[in-house]
Amino acid sequence: MTAGTTQRRPLLSMRQITKRFGAVEALVGVDLDVHAGEVVAMVGDNGAGKSTLAKVIAGVLQPEAGLIELGGEEVTVPTPAAAHALGISIVFQDLALCENLSVADNIFLGRERRVMRGGPMDRDGMELAARSILRDLTVNIPSVRTPVRELSAGQRQAVAIARTLTSEPRLLVLDEPTAALSVVQTAEVLTLVQRLRDLGLGVIIIGHNLADLRAVSDRIEVLRHGRNNGSFESATAHPEEIIAAIAGAGRVPEPRWSTAP
Amino acid sequence: MKSLKELFGGGARQFGMVFALLALVLIFQISTGGKVLTPTNVQNIINGNSYVLILAIGMVLVIIAGHIDLSVGSVAAVVGIIVALAIRDWGIPWWLGVLLGLAVGAVIGAWQGFWVAYVGIPGFITTLAGMMFFRGANQYIGKSNTIPVPKEIQYLGAGYLPEWGPNTGLNNSTLVLGIAAIAAVVWVETRRRRSAVRLGAEPAPVWVSAVRVVALGAVIAYLTFLFGGGRVGTSFPFSGVILAALVLIYGFLSTRTVTGRHVYAVGGNKVAASLSGVNIRRTNFFVMMNMSVLAALAGIVFIGRSTASGPFDGTNWELDAIAAVFIGGAAVSGGVGTVAGSVIGGLVMAVLNNGLQLMGVGSDLTQMIKGLVLLAAVAFDVYNKGGRTSIFSRLFKSRGGDGTANLTPAVAGTTSMQG
Numbered sequence: 001m002t003a004g005t006t007q008r009r010p011l012l013s014m015r016q017i018t019k020r021f022g023a024v025e026a027l028v029g030v031d032l033d034v035h036a037g038e039v040v041a042m043v044g045d046n047g048a049g050k051s052t053l054a055k056v057i058a059g060v061l062q063p064e065a066g067l068i069e070l071g072g073e074e075v076t077v078p079t080p081a082a083a084h085a086l087g088i089s090i091v092f093q094d095l096a097l098c099e100n101l102s103v104a105d106n107i108f109l110g111r112e113r114r115v116m117r118g119g120p121m122d123r124d125g126m127e128l129a130a131r132s133i134l135r136d137l138t139v140n141i142p143s144v145r146t147p148v149r150e151l152s153a154g155q156r157q158a159v160a161i162a163r164t165l166t167s168e169p170r171l172l173v174l175d176e177p178t179a180a181l182s183v184v185q186t187a188e189v190l191t192l193v194q195r196l197r198d199l200g201l202g203v204i205i206i207g208h209n210l211a212d213l214r215a216v217s218d219r220i221e222v223l224r225h226g227r228n229n230g231s232f233e234s235a236t237a238h239p240e241e242i243i244a245a246i247a248g249a250g251r252v253p254e255p256r257w258s259t260a261p
Numbered sequence: 262m263k264s265l266k267e268l269f270g271g272g273a274r275q276f277g278m279v280f281a282l283l284a285l286v287l288i289f290q291i292s293t294g295g296k297v298l299t300p301t302n303v304q305n306i307i308n309g310n311s312y313v314l315i316l317a318i319g320m321v322l323v324i325i326a327g328h329i330d331l332s333v334g335s336v337a338a339v340v341g342i343i344v345a346l347a348i349r350d351w352g353i354p355w356w357l358g359v360l361l362g363l364a365v366g367a368v369i370g371a372w373q374g375f376w377v378a379y380v381g382i383p384g385f386i387t388t389l390a391g392m393m394f395f396r397g398a399n400q401y402i403g404k405s406n407t408i409p410v411p412k413e414i415q416y417l418g419a420g421y422l423p424e425w426g427p428n429t430g431l432n433n434s435t436l437v438l439g440i441a442a443i444a445a446v447v448w449v450e451t452r453r454r455r456s457a458v459r460l461g462a463e464p465a466p467v468w469v470s471a472v473r474v475v476a477l478g479a480v481i482a483y484l485t486f487l488f489g490g491g492r493v494g495t496s497f498p499f500s501g502v503i504l505a506a507l508v509l510i511y512g513f514l515s516t517r518t519v520t521g522r523h524v525y526a527v528g529g530n531k532v533a534a535s536l537s538g539v540n541i542r543r544t545n546f547f548v549m550m551n552m553s554v555l556a557a558l559a560g561i562v563f564i565g566r567s568t569a570s571g572p573f574d575g576t577n578w579e580l581d582a583i584a585a586v587f588i589g590g591a592a593v594s595g596g597v598g599t600v601a602g603s604v605i606g607g608l609v610m611a612v613l614n615n616g617l618q619l620m621g622v623g624s625d626l627t628q629m630i631k632g633l634v635l636l637a638a639v640a641f642d643v644y645n646k647g648g649r650t651s652i653f654s655r656l657f658k659s660r661g662g663d664g665t666a667n668l669t670p671a672v673a674g675t676t677s678m679q680g
C-alpha cells in the first residue's frame with residue numbers, strides 16, 4: 001500500500017525534534033515522516049513520548065529543537081489555532097471536550113463561524129454543518145444540541161473526531177482514539193480512519209493495540225524513552241519484532257533511526 | 262410534561278424558576294390581601310433591587326467562567342463616591358460623571374482581571390482583597406462623608422419614564438414599551454420555529470408556540486397596566502429600563518457571540534477550551550473587567566436612588582448578587598448558568614424580601630428565610646441534577662469514559678473493519 005506513496009515528498013516531515021520537561025527528556029532527536037494517504041501508527045510504552053509528539057505537531061507544545069516541514073515547507077506551529085490553519089487536526093488522548101456544551105458547540109469550539117466578520121455566531125450554520133459532518137461519519141447521535149455530558153464514551157469519541165473535520169484537514173493526529181471503546185466501536189473508528197486515508201489525508205494514529213494498529217496502518221513507528229526505536233511495514237513486520245522494539249529488547253531493525261548501538 | 266417543558270423553551274430548570282417566582286408573587290398577593298401587585302409596590306421592587314440585578318448579570322458570567330467576585334459592593338461604593346465628588350467638587354456635568362464612573366469601573370476591572378487572568382491568583386482571593394481595598398478607598402476618598410448627587414443622577418436610580426401624548430389612562434412610555442416587548446416575544450417565537458425548520462428538526466407543536474406567546478403576552482400586558490397605571494408621574498422605572506436593556510444585551514452576548522461561548526467553555530473545561538484554541542486569559546480578563554464595569558453602573562444607579570453616596574453603600578451586595586445567580590440555576594463548579602435565570606433568581610429574592618416586609622415579618626426572620634430559600638433552591642437542583650454540573654455530580658462523574666461506555670454504538674452504520 002505504501003509502495004507508491006513513499007516515493008513522493010512527505011506531507012509531514014519532522015527532524016530531530018527534542019522536547020524536555022525539566023529533567024524529563026520526553027523527546028530526543030525524533031524523526032517522523034507522514035505521506036498523504038498514509039496511516040502511520042505510533043506505538044511505545046507508557047511515557048514513551050507519543051502524546052508529547054502529537055502535541056508538538058498540534059501546536060500545544062513547542063519543541064526545544066528540531067525542524068517541522070509541512071508539504072515541503074518549513075513551518076512553526078506556535079498555537080493550536082496555527083496548527084488548524086495549517087490543516088493539522090488532532091484528537092487528544094483525553095478528548096478535550098466541554099461537557100457543558102452541546103455537540104455542535106464542541107465541534108466548532110475555538111473556530112466558531114460568524115454571520116459576518118466580528119459579528120455574532122452563525123449558530124444555525126454551525127449546527128447544520130455539524131450534522132452533515134456527523135452524517136458523513138455515519139455517527140449515531142440523537143441531536144447536535146445534546147450536551148456532551150449526556151453522550152456515551154463512543155459518541156464522545158465520534159464528536160472528538162468530528163471536531164477535526166470542520167475545516168478540511170490535511171493531517172490528522174489521533175491519540176489513542178479507541179482507548180475507551182468497545183470492540184464494535186473500535187472497529188468502527190478504525191474503519192473511519194481508513195475512510196479518511198482514502199480521502200487522501202495523512203493520518204497518525206497512536207495506540208497500544210498492535211493487532212488493530214497493524215490492520216489499519218501502512219507503517220508502524222516505535223518510540224522508546226523519547227527516541228525513535230524502529231520503523232516497520234505493517235503488512236510484513238512480525239509482532240514480536242515490534243514488541244521487542246517497544247520493550248527495548250533484542251535488535252532494532254532500522255539502525256538509521258537509532259542512536260543506541 | 263415534555264410539552265409543558267417546551268412551553269418554557271429552556272427545559273425544566275427555567276420552567277421551575279418562572280413557576281417559583283409566579284407562585285411566590287401569588288402567595289404574597291393573597292396573604293397580604295393584595296398589597297404586592299399594586300403599581301407603587303412593583304415600582305418599588307424594581308427601583309429597590311435594580312442595582313443588585315445589574316450585579317447579578319455580571320456575576321453570572323464570572324461564575325459561569327468558574328470564578329467569583331466578592332468585590333462588587335466595594336467597587337460600586339468607591340465608584341459612587343468618586344462620581345458624587347467629581348460632580349460636586351469639580352463641577353463636571355452629570356453625564357461626564359457617569360462616564361467617569363464607568364471608566365473607573367473599567368480600570369478597577371482591568372486591575373482585577375490582570376491578577377486573575379494573567380497572574381493566576383484565584384478570583385476569590387483577588388476580589389477579597391479588592392473588597393477590603395475598595396471599601397477602604399470609598400471611605401478614604403469620601404472621608405466617610407455622605408455626598409449628595411444631582412437630579413439627573415437621581416433620575417437614573419429612581420426616575421420614571423416621561424408622560425406624553427394622548428390620555429390612554431396609562432403612562433404612554435410604558436405602554437409603548439409593553440407593546441414592543443410583546444412584538445419581540447412574537448418575533449423570537451417565529452424565529453425559533455424557523456430555525457428549527459431550517460435544521461430539519463420538527464418544531465414544537467403549533468399550540469405550544471401559541472400558548473407560549475399568549476401566556477407571555479398576557480403577563481407583559483398585565484405588567485404594562487400595573488406599571489403604567491399608577492399615579493400620574495410614575496411608570497416603569499428608568500432603572501428597570503436600564504436593567505431590561507442589560508438583560509437583552511447580555512443575553513445576546515452569552516448565547517450568540519463567540520465571547521459568550523468561550524465563557525461557558527472556560528468554565529466547563531479549561532484544558533479542553535485551551536486545546537481548542539480558546540484564549541483562556543482573554544476570556545477570564547473579560548469576565549472580571551466586565552463585572553467591575555457593571556458594578557460601577559450599579560453603584561451609580563444606587564447613589565441615584567438614595568440621592569447621595571455614603572461610606573456604607575454596597576455592603577453585602579456581593580452576597581445578594583451571588584445568591585441570585587445560584588438561585589437562578591448556575592453551578593458552583595462553573596460552566597452552567599444563564600443571564601435570564603440569574604435575574605429571575607434575583608427577583609425571587611426581591612419578591613421574598615418585599616412580601617415578607619409587607620406581611621410585617623421582621624428583617625431577622627426575613628434573613629433566615631432567605632438563607633433557607635437559597636439552600637433549598639440549590640439542593641433542589643443538586644437532587645434533580647437539573648442539567649447542572651454541581652459539586653455533587655462532579656463527585657460521581659466519569660473522566661473520559663468508563664461506566665458510561667458501550668450504551669450506544671459510536672459510529673453506527675458500517676461494522677466491517679476492512680473496506
Ligand SMILES: Nc1ncnc2c1ncn2[C@@H]1O[C@H](COP(=O)(O)OP(=O)(O)OP(=O)(O)O)[C@@H](O)[C@H]1O
Nearest residue numbers: 021024026044045046047048049050051052053093
Ligand atoms: N506537561 C508535562 N509536564 C511534565 N512532564 C510531562 C508533561 N507531559 C508529559 N510529560 C512527561 O513526558 C514523558 C512522555 O509523556 P507522554 O504523555 O508523551 O507519553 P505517552 O507515550 O503518550 O504515554 P501513554 O501511552 O501513557 O499515553 C513522560 O515521562 C511524562 O511524564
Ligand SMILES: [Mg+2]
Nearest residue numbers: 050051052093
Ligand atoms: Mg499518551
